[in-house]
Amino acid sequence: VARSFFDRDAATVARALLGCGLVRRAEDGALLGCRIVETEAYVGPRDRASHSRMGRTARNGVMFGPPGHAYVFQIYGLHHCVNAVTGPGTAPTAVLVRAAEPMRIGAAVRHSTTGPGNLCRALGIDRALDGVDLCDAASPLWVTPRAKRPRRIEVGPRIGVDYAGEWAAAPLRFWEAESPFVSGGRRTRRA
C-alpha cells in the first residue's frame, strides 16, 4: 500500500489494516502471506502503554521515523512483535499486528498466526526486519491492500498492558468479529 495509508493516526490505521495482506519474502525467495484480522493502536508518548512513552531509545528508534516502516522488537526473551509505524508525520505512533489468517500466496504457513508472538514465528519475523519499508513489494515484508473487507469490526481494550493505568482500558484494540484467528484472551470453544 502507499505510504499515505500509514500517514494517519494510529487508531485509524489500526482499523484500516484489518483485511489487508501481510506478505513475507524469505531469504530463499519463498513467499508467505496472511490477512490481518487483529491490531492494536499505540497512539504516542502520552499513551502510557506505548514504547514511545520514555522518548527515543535504541530499541524504539524507528517509531520516531517516517510512517510505513516495520517496528520489530523482542519480548520476554522469546517472542517478537511486529508493528507498522504510523503518523501523522514522524509522530512516534504505531500499530501492533496481533493476528492474521493464513492466505495461500506462495508457500503454506506452517505455524499458528494467532497472537503477536506466534504470528512473527509463522512468518519468520525478527529484529533483522526492524525498519524495513512496508510500502515496497521488494522488501522482505510488506502490506498489500484489502482483498476482502472485514464484515464487522469490534473494538476493545488492549491486551497485556495492565501496567498502563487508565490507558490500559482505552478502546484501541480492533478485530474482525467473526474471525477464528483472533487472539483476544481465552476463547470459548466453537465448532
Added chain:
DNA sequence: CCGGCGATGGTCT
C-alpha cells in the same frame, strides 16, 4: 474451563 506460572534475554534505570 480457568488461573497461575516458568521460560528466557534484551532493554532501560
Added chain:
DNA sequence: GACCATCGCCGGC
C-alpha cells in the same frame, strides 16, 4: 536488577 505490547503447560475445580 527490574521489567516486559507472550505463550503454553499444568493443576484445581
